[in-house]
Amino acid sequence: MFKAPKDVKRVASIGGGPIGGGWTAHFLARGYDVTTYLHSEAEIPAFRTILDTAWISLTALGLAEGASLDRLTIETDIEKAVEGADFIQESAPENLEMKQELYRRLGEVVPKDVVIGSSTSGLMMSDIQAKCATPERTVIGHPFNPPYLLPLVEIVGGDNTVPEAVQWAGEFYRIAGKAPLMMKKEIPGFVATRLQEALWREALHMVANGEATPEDIDIALMNGPAPRMMAQGQCMAFHVACGEGGMATNLDQFGPALKLPWTRLEAPELTQELRDRMVEGCNDIAGDQHFSDMATQRDKEIVALLNALRASRDDG
Amino acid sequence: MFKAPKDVKRVASIGGGPIGGGWTAHFLARGYDVTTYLHSEAEIPAFRTILDTAWISLTALGLAEGASLDRLTIETDIEKAVEGADFIQESAPENLEMKQELYRRLGEVVPKDVVIGSSTSGLMMSDIQAKCATPERTVIGHPFNPPYLLPLVEIVGGDNTVPEAVQWAGEFYRIAGKAPLMMKKEIPGFVATRLQEALWREALHMVANGEATPEDIDIALMNGPAPRMMAQGQCMAFHVACGEGGMATNLDQFGPALKLPWTRLEAPELTQELRDRMVEGCNDIAGDQHFSDMATQRDKEIVALLNALRASRDDG
Structure with a gap:
């Protein structure tokens, strides 16, 4: 066709x-x-x-x-x-x-x-x-x-x-x-903008409540989540950070934190089905890679990114 | 002391x-x-x-x-x-x-x-x-x-x-x-984890609702928001993307989108006070830099990051 x-x-x-x-x-x-x-x-x-x-x-x-x-x-x-x-x-x-x-x-x-x-x-x-x-x-x-x-x-x-x-x-x-x-479905904001929009609205809440300035928001993102998220998405970042246990350990250990007021967005119920989807999804991405090799590769990539950014700034 | x-x-x-x-x-x-x-x-x-x-x-x-x-x-x-x-x-x-x-x-x-x-x-x-x-x-x-x-x-x-x-x-x-x-206040999750947690909970909602897989979430983050967010936090990313008008234009133009269901997190009311804080905060970060110079520097940094990541992966 x-x-x-x-x-x-x-x-x-x-x-x-x-x-x-x-x-x-x-x-x-x-x-x-x-x-x-x-x-x-x-x-x-x-x-x-x-x-x-x-x-x-x-x-x-x-x-x-x-x-x-x-x-x-x-x-x-x-x-x-x-x-x-x-x-x-x-x-x-x-x-x-x-x-x-x-x-x-x-x-x-x-x-x-x-x-x-x-x-x-x-x-x-x-x-x-x-x-x-x-x-x-x-x-x-x-x-x-x-x-x-x-x-x-x-x-x-x-x-x-x-x-x-x-x-x-x-x-x-x-x-x-x-x-x-x-994409699996037509949804407003698609995938990336939805993720970014959740973060953005939390940022606006924090500025509205005097909890952070725009500068604070940017310092946090550039020096914290962003470099890691460029090397690994958030799912694999948590999967690899939890070592041998991977995403299963993450959800079992930090599952209760989903109820904590760490953002104004309420988390979905951590059902067995959601847990399985998260664990199986991460295992699919990992394939036969051992977590320690993925951690080594993550570190290597973050180092390369930080050095590249520094060089680009020193130069500009 | x-x-x-x-x-x-x-x-x-x-x-x-x-x-x-x-x-x-x-x-x-x-x-x-x-x-x-x-x-x-x-x-x-x-x-x-x-x-x-x-x-x-x-x-x-x-x-x-x-x-x-x-x-x-x-x-x-x-x-x-x-x-x-x-x-x-x-x-x-x-x-x-x-x-x-x-x-x-x-x-x-x-x-x-x-x-x-x-x-x-x-x-x-x-x-x-x-x-x-x-x-x-x-x-x-x-x-x-x-x-x-x-x-x-x-x-x-x-x-x-x-x-x-x-x-x-x-x-x-x-x-x-x-x-x-x-930080301006003691708040649960501090700043960076709050931003990441909002994104993470939206991701869990999407997986729970069959809108995305963990792999989709990670593809979206690594190839979309993350490289830009490493060069510029989200506030300056929006400020610079809106050209001469900066964050003021962003909020006036996309303010209505804050009401759209682009994430499950409801945005705060875009009051004059919040608008002023966002605009003044971005102007403070920008200082006397022209938006076009900031866009040029952003591009240069993203290129450096993408090239560094590719080299790191080809090599590993």
Whole structure:
């Protein structure tokens, strides 16, 4: 049904803001031909600035062979912009009616074997695709800002998306150098923003209550959870910190702490089912790695991160 | 009243677990003489393993001049352990009665011009110091695990701690290579754990509801929020992402999103006072830096972090 993800040559990117511009730069850096749709030519200077800024970082991260800013075409006619594209990344403004109208139009002019991914952070694909005559190939492909730097892309379909399109998108983004997260359900905020939003709202509560200043919040995050969370997500961080017993020990030992007022968010009941899911999930990630090897690798990575940050700051 | 923090030569570290061991290694690496109290000689082999593991990372981070594992003395007599110490880091088990009894004893044998910092993550200093006859110099000095790697130390006094002791601890930890966070109040979970716990409980809710697996949670964190949060805390991340308008624009634009179900934690009311605190706090951190320079520095740091992590993984 769909062209093999590895055979994608041309990407169309819709939208010239920081997200659309970031995506354009990313795909160019991975060696694709890119056609970007801008609403008007007046947007070109600001769009070029976004590209030039992103290109500095992308070059430092390493460009794909043949990657070039010269492989960009800018179009202000949407039909011309999507012509010949093997994949479409849509980063139009976050307005449901506008997106619905856009997908209605794309549904007519884009061949139905071309997957369309939406950068939306706040809308559901089931809603966006409501007026699209060919919704089966429309998916969420939500990047994390800035999209030319952070690897995450959250992927999920809407009610009328076929599973093959979702799988295709996951495979395509992986080939295009991203870290795909295949979501299990359409939920507001997806996964990453939900986690960040919980933290953010707790931060706002603390500032509102005079418990911390914005500076305190940032000192805490940068020097505490963040370096570890870059090497290991929170699940594996707890799993490995608990040694041989892993997540099971964590939940048995710190389970009671879930009832403590350590945040204003109430924890779910720690049922046997939740415990099993957490333990089995961590065991799946760990595979046959011994906890001590994972701890050694964690330490090595955190050291590399701290040294890199220090060098980057001394230098800048 | 207290010796100048820069004149500290000998640190006593109480406790031989991962936290006490991590602190011992850290202080040795910063060039201090350290005496560590262990409950019994039977703990020595496990303690040595913690030190040796930590030393690999500390060496890679860079040892202070003259730093050596040979400058460690192990004692199983608490009075001998604290003798001659200019600062005491206490990492005894998380048991209030045990800590109260320990501080009662320390209060008698440690000169009252020596500050005692507790590694406790879950107890309040006002409670820990309850039976101590010289509580004015007792403070929380809570590290983030692993303490030999993560820079954060959260500092706060109890009801009977004098402000000078808290200030002294902040200055001492800074000189000793840590990133001190001077807390505004004694609150359960302090600052960093509260932020992490909000995120963690949202993660548990998502797993409980089949919205995400532990692997999804970790993919999201490692590839999305974490790299950015290591370069900039969440406050400055939002401030800089909103360009010229900064945090004010963020709150005006995304304020309504605080009411959306993007996490199960309800946000506080965005009052004028909270808005002002957030905006002024971010402006204070930014100082006279222009947002575009901060964005450039952010990108440079994230690139350095991503490249360092990749190199560390290719290599390991």
